[in-house]
Amino acid sequence: MKKQLFALLLLAALLLSCSVFACAEAAQDTAQLAYITDHAGILSSSECEALETRAAQIASQYPCSIYVVTVQDFQSYSNTVAGCASGIYSYYDLGYGAGRDGVLLLLSMDDRDYYVYSYGSYANTVFYGKAGYLLDEAFLDNFRSNDWYGGFADYLDECERLLLDASKGSYADPEAQYYVDSGGKKYVSPIVAALATVIGPVLAGLGAAFGVKGSMKTAKERSTAEEYVVPGGARLRVRDDHFINRTETRVHIPQDSGRGSGSSGGGVGFSGGTGHGGKF
Amino acid sequence: MPSQITNYQCPSCTGPLHYDGASGKLLCDYCGSSFSVQEIEALYKDKEEQAAQAGAAAQQEIETFQTAEGDWSFGEAWDAAGDGLRAYNCPSCGAQLICDEHTVATSCPYCGNPSIVPSQVHDMLRPDYILPFKLDKEAAVAELKKYYRGKILLPKAFTRENHIQEIKGVYVPFWLIDGTAEVDMRFNATRTNVFRQGEYQVTVTDHFAVHRAGTVEYEKIPVDASRKAPDAHMDSLEPFDYGELKPFSTAYMPGFYADRYDLEPKDCVKRADVRAANTAESIIAGTVTGYASAVPTGKSIRIRRGQIHYAMLPVWMLSTQWNDQNFLFTMNGQTGRLVGDLPVSKGRFWGLFAAVAAPLAALAAALLYLL
Structure with a gap:
């Protein structure tokens, strides 16, 4: 029901838009989306076409698709900008291959919100951690000066650069390099793998062996004498609990500030969806 | 004469x-x-x-x-x-x-x-008291055989080749020490309440100065008074049921061995003092309840020694030899509690290690592969 309502809303919004983009025209009937979907109408047709071509070229080279979606107000689709991005991604079955790897940049124009949503273990690894900041840096300066085309172009360039580096085994975030190979196959960190397959079992084995070995020695000097306390022989003479003071600490926990996690949570190598967002 | x-x-x-x-x-x-x-x-x-x-x-x-x-x-x-x-x-x-x-x-x-x-x-x-033997030599041998059972690290050759060289029922001299521990302890304690207020997580901590003082009376902590009796063995045989203590009589001794004490009370009381102090501290500290944390900031424990009783307590001593090593097992002659250190087979030790580590490693590898 929720999915249908979401689809209807999106479809209605798309139909009402006066600048329905040429590059996306074939997508709507079949519930597919082009790489560039300018629902907010901030791009010209030629700009949209140029960006679409560029995104398609990237998609043909790497096991990961790059998307841009602009909307007027994300609240027409979801309560949160993150929910809007993940909803679009999910409804249109976006992404590359069976893992549906891809990254989607959503702009909501009314409140100048943006959200970068990545999905699939490979995409989540390539765009993990520091890569997210690099993407933000690439487009935010353009968007802040209303240079939409420049921002999207920079976004696509940065995505391609990150994917190219990843294909060479170099990831923006050092932690990510342990998780995937250039083909997108997921691996576990050598540290985690070593812990799980060697150190953990070795420690468990030693613990078991030394535990049993300990039971072979039963003669031990005692340091307590509970059994020899006379029944009723423990008596309290002073029982004083004196209140000194009260301290209070407050830690600010922002609800949805600057950079937050996406609707599905997750992290490096996570096969679901994750993301971050903010204002431009 | x-x-x-x-x-x-x-x-x-x-x-x-x-x-x-x-x-x-x-x-x-x-x-x-x-x-x-x-x-x-x-x-x-x-x-x-x-x-x-x-x-x-x-x-x-x-x-x-x-x-x-x-x-x-x-x-x-x-x-x-x-x-x-x-x-x-x-x-x-x-x-x-x-x-x-x-x-x-x-x-x-x-x-x-x-x-x-x-x-x-x-x-x-x-001696003031004697605790007569209740269990005989056969019970001690049976208990030792039972003790070997289920010990997976015990070399098979040990159970097969070792022979009990000597079994002696011994009345071991003990000092039974009475006294009172006076404890005074101070703590810094806290109670914490964590709640959410709008966009803030608020932690309210109440700090308390807690003072506890009291006495713990103890009776007949046993400390062996013989140099020949290993302390670890004697401690591990506790407790003895003092309800069956009898006024001393040599008539309980025929058929058993006994030595009189060769450690004076002054040589033994410190061991009892330490045990009494540790126990009293734990009892008094245990009355500090209802706090999220209680960190001791000071303590003073004074032991007031009471009477010292001299008693003969029943212990079966079983000694065996294997691989040119002596192994001593002792059994409480009243309750049948048996203690002693057994040899460990290196092969079995590493076998157990492998038996635990290898399947876990394989399972972890399989899970990693599937994930």
Whole structure:
């Protein structure tokens, strides 16, 4: 029901838009989306076409698709900008291959919100951690000066650069390099793998062996004498609990500030969806 | 001159008597007659008194001789061998028994008669209590076999090849120490409440100064008073059921070995003090409740020692040898609790390690592969 309502809303919004983009025209009937979907109408047709071509070229080279979606107000689709991005991604079955790897940049124009949503273990690894900041840096300066085309172009360039580096085994975030190979196959960190397959079992084995070995020695000097306390022989003479003071600490926990996690949570190598967002 | 040693002999056939823990009576090995402890005590009261006096006279003689003939020169080896030993004559067969200077009960190596040295437990040396043996030698052997069972690291060859070399029922001398521990402790304690207020997580902490002082009275903490008895073994045999303590009588000793104490109370009380202090601290600290944390900031524990009782407690000592190593097992002669250190097979140790580590590693690898 929720999915249908979401689809209807999106479809209605798309139909009402006066600048329905040429590059996306074939997508709507079949519930597919082009790489560039300018629902907010901030791009010209030629700009949209140029960006679409560029995104398609990237998609043909790497096991990961790059998307841009602009909307007027994300609240027409979801309560949160993150929910809007993940909803679009999910409804249109976006992404590359069976893992549906891809990254989607959503702009909501009314409140100048943006959200970068990545999905699939490979995409989540390539765009993990520091890569997210690099993407933000690439487009935010353009968007802040209303240079939409420049921002999207920079976004696509940065995505391609990150994917190219990843294909060479170099990831923006050092932690990510342990998780995937250039083909997108997921691996576990050598540290985690070593812990799980060697150190953990070795420690468990030693613990078991030394535990049993300990039971072979039963003669031990005692340091307590509970059994020899006379029944009723423990008596309290002073029982004083004196209140000194009260301290209070407050830690600010922002609800949805600057950079937050996406609707599905997750992290490096996570096969679901994750993301971050903010204002431009 | 009367003998310094008493043999408890059957009033019916003069065969040797031994104390039987199961029946609580003295049994004759030959005719099977049984006698209560009180009956034998009454019969041997005079003999024991005479033996004790003879022992005291002999001790006096030794001291006089040592003072008068102090210039005599013996070889070093003779000195060492003779040091701390006593020679007695067995009243049954006349053979000479060479015993430790602390020996109270033994048996003649020639005729096998149980022998008691009453002078070792006379007057000031007389124990207050004795806890009679309840379990016999067979029970000790059975308990040892049971102890071996289920020990997966025990070398198979140990159970197959080791033989019990000696089983001795020994009345071990103990000091039973009474006293009171006075404890004064101070803590910094906190109670914490964490809640959410809008966009803030608020932690409210109440700080308290907590003071506890009190006394913990303890009774009869046992500390072995013999250098021959390993402390770790003796501690591990606890507890003994003091409800069955009897006023001391040598009539419980025939058939067993016993030494009098060779550690004075002053040498032993510290061990009891430490145990009492640790226990009292734990009890008093345990009354600080209802706090998220309580960090001790100061403590003072004072031990006021009370009475010290001298008691003989029953212990079975089983010694075995394997691979040129001696293994000692001890069993509480009253409760049957057995302790002792067993050898560990290196092969089995690493086998157990592999048996745990290898499947876990394989499982982890499989899970990683599937994920």
